[in-house]
Amino acid sequence: MSARCLHVLEAGPSVTVQDAGRPGFLGEGLSRSGAADALALAEGAALLRQGADLAAVEMAGMGGTFRTSHDMRIALTGAPMRADLDGSRLTWNASHLLPAGAVLRIGAAEAGNYGYLHLGGGVATRPVLGSRAAHLAAGVGRALQAGDDVPVGDDSGGACGLTLDPVPRFNGGELRITESMQTALFSDETRARFEDTEFARDARANRMGVRMAFDGAPFAAEGQLAILSEVIVPGDIQMTGDGTPFVLLPECQTTGGYPRIGTVIPPDMPRVAQAGPGAALRFRFISQQEGVEALRRHRDALAALPRSVRPLLRDPAQMPDLLSYRLIDGAVSAHDPDPEGDRK
Amino acid sequence: MSPPEGFPMIAPVGLCGMAVRFSDTLSEPANRAALAFRAALEKESWHGVEEVSTSLTSAFVRFDPLHLSHDTLEAQLREMLSAQDWYKAALPGGRRHFRIPCVLGGEQGPQFADAAAAAGLSEVQARAELCDARPRVLTIGFAPGQPYTGELPAHWDIPRLKDLTPKVPQGALVVAIRQLIIFANDTPTGWRHIGQTAFRCFRPEADEPFALRPGDEISLRAIEAEELQAIRERDQDGLGGAEIEGIA
Numbered sequence: 001m002s003a004r005c006l007h008v009l010e011a012g013p014s015v016t017v018q019d020a021g022r023p024g025f026l027g028e029g030l031s032r033s034g035a036a037d038a039l040a041l042a043e044g045a046a047l048l049r050q051g052a053d054l055a056a057v058e059m060a061g062m063g064g065t066f067r068t069s070h071d072m073r074i075a076l077t078g079a080p081m082r083a084d085l086d087g088s089r090l091t092w093n094a095s096h097l098l099p100a101g102a103v104l105r106i107g108a109a110e111a112g113n114y115g116y117l118h119l120g121g122g123v124a125t126r127p128v129l130g131s132r133a134a135h136l137a138a139g140v141g142r143a144l145q146a147g148d149d150v151p152v153g154d155d156s157g158g159a160c161g162l163t164l165d166p167v168p169r170f171n172g173g174e175l176r177i178t179e180s181m182q183t184a185l186f187s188d189e190t191r192a193r194f195e196d197t198e199f200a201r202d203a204r205a206n207r208m209g210v211r212m213a214f215d216g217a218p219f220a221a222e223g224q225l226a227i228l229s230e231v232i233v234p235g236d237i238q239m240t241g242d243g244t245p246f247v248l249l250p251e252c253q254t255t256g257g258y259p260r261i262g263t264v265i266p267p268d269m270p271r272v273a274q275a276g277p278g279a280a281l282r283f284r285f286i287s288q289q290e291g292v293e294a295l296r297r298h299r300d301a302l303a304a305l306p307r308s309v310r311p312l313l314r315d316p317a318q319m320p321d322l323l324s325y326r327l328i329d330g331a332v333s334a335h336d337p338d339p340e341g342d343r344k
Numbered sequence: 345m346s347p348p349e350g351f352p353m354i355a356p357v358g359l360c361g362m363a364v365r366f367s368d369t370l371s372e373p374a375n376r377a378a379l380a381f382r383a384a385l386e387k388e389s390w391h392g393v394e395e396v397s398t399s400l401t402s403a404f405v406r407f408d409p410l411h412l413s414h415d416t417l418e419a420q421l422r423e424m425l426s427a428q429d430w431y432k433a434a435l436p437g438g439r440r441h442f443r444i445p446c447v448l449g450g451e452q453g454p455q456f457a458d459a460a461a462a463a464g465l466s467e468v469q470a471r472a473e474l475c476d477a478r479p480r481v482l483t484i485g486f487a488p489g490q491p492y493t494g495e496l497p498a499h500w501d502i503p504r505l506k507d508l509t510p511k512v513p514q515g516a517l518v519v520a521i522r523q524l525i526i527f528a529n530d531t532p533t534g535w536r537h538i539g540q541t542a543f544r545c546f547r548p549e550a551d552e553p554f555a556l557r558p559g560d561e562i563s564l565r566a567i568e569a570e571e572l573q574a575i576r577e578r579d580q581d582g583l584g585g586a587e588i589e590g591i592a
Binding site for chain 2: 023024025026027028029030128129137138139140178179180181227228229230231233235236253254255256263265266288291292295296299
């Protein structure tokens, strides 16, 4: 029997394999990489009832056309994209059965930026330095393209036709930030104005960072401009020479000499990555203690995700994969079908 | 030396990081302090610490604040800081010297003449000085395996350019602020592009993906463009013809 694989028939310009990333190489100049929206990885894992450490296919802005060698369970998470299976619309934020040979088409993002295609068993490309995540800026891996056959791991099996309500993160909102090494280089007045300013994700954004467009005077640090290069972490808000903030994402550089006004806390990073064009974003300083509490609640919410999964109730007229529907029976029988009852 | 005013200091880096800074300007003792402090942190391997690294004059700790509180970590760091004079710490062990073939000037180093002039040297003098220099890897950073080496003599304290060069190739030798860098990847930069090597700082598929470590030393062997081409053609390990020897 041939190996399980995902055939890429067409791919958008920035479709890559991503997992939780490759921590531990900051001292070697290699940033972590990994999914731009880590929450989407956790949601996909919950929908397929598998580990959140498995790799998935990340699609920036635009999806692709795929076919599988075998029947496979899939889940779609992150930025909602128009998806259909042999012409029948597939629900986003849900798991489905993809029969061998059927054509899965995933189009442009309808909100947000990064959509994810998860496969039962996970993408099984060869790990580099402990991770399958592409890091294009570092030259690790490459974008998927038409003709690629992406190996997929063995699926221990389970239900399809499950859904969950995604944590809202596609329409901007408030980003909580904590003080960082150079926050004090910005005057109280500049920091206050920074918190009062409404920003929008600029088109100049990629997995390295997001430029924040705004109206008003530049945000300048005081005193010496030539600060010594220091460590950078994802979430850092780097103020470039022209006083425009960049929020750094998982493929950022590891050191830099631009002053940083603060750092977005990890729970709010999916909101940075997924803010759609024109979505309004604001920054708000919180204390370290508040940040730690927010992180604790975030971890608790991630741990609770598998319990928030419920059967996808579908219009029988749009139900091409009866097999997957049948798989629901029994698999989730103890579950409360009321979506409101699931919200924590 | 006595520590710079206000240093060493501990500063937050986001919610899950803390930096121990030994100076806000580059100095050899502060760099040595950062490297030694990082090595000591690695040896301690405190519960909740996920990663340690260095930049030019700082050590960095990434940790999980749900398993190690900010207050506890800061207290532990302070205790470690007071245990010895880190500015007098020895360099890391196992250091190596990499002698790296490099084309200086010409098409492969278009800003060489400009850099020499900025340093107040003739091109002949600049070439001689660069080939005699044996700068140390102060830190690896920005891009994978990319070394920041220094320090060159004081007259090489030339500023970065305001206008970025849109793309300088992988293996390029660039200079600014008394430091030399060999670029890990094609990159835009404000540093002056003065030479070209076939040295690959990062080889993701290799057993040792990162060629250099902080504390290693480099020197340049001036070659002509034809030799660089020949090295590229026969290069198997990505070292670009570099010769490596241990430093006793």
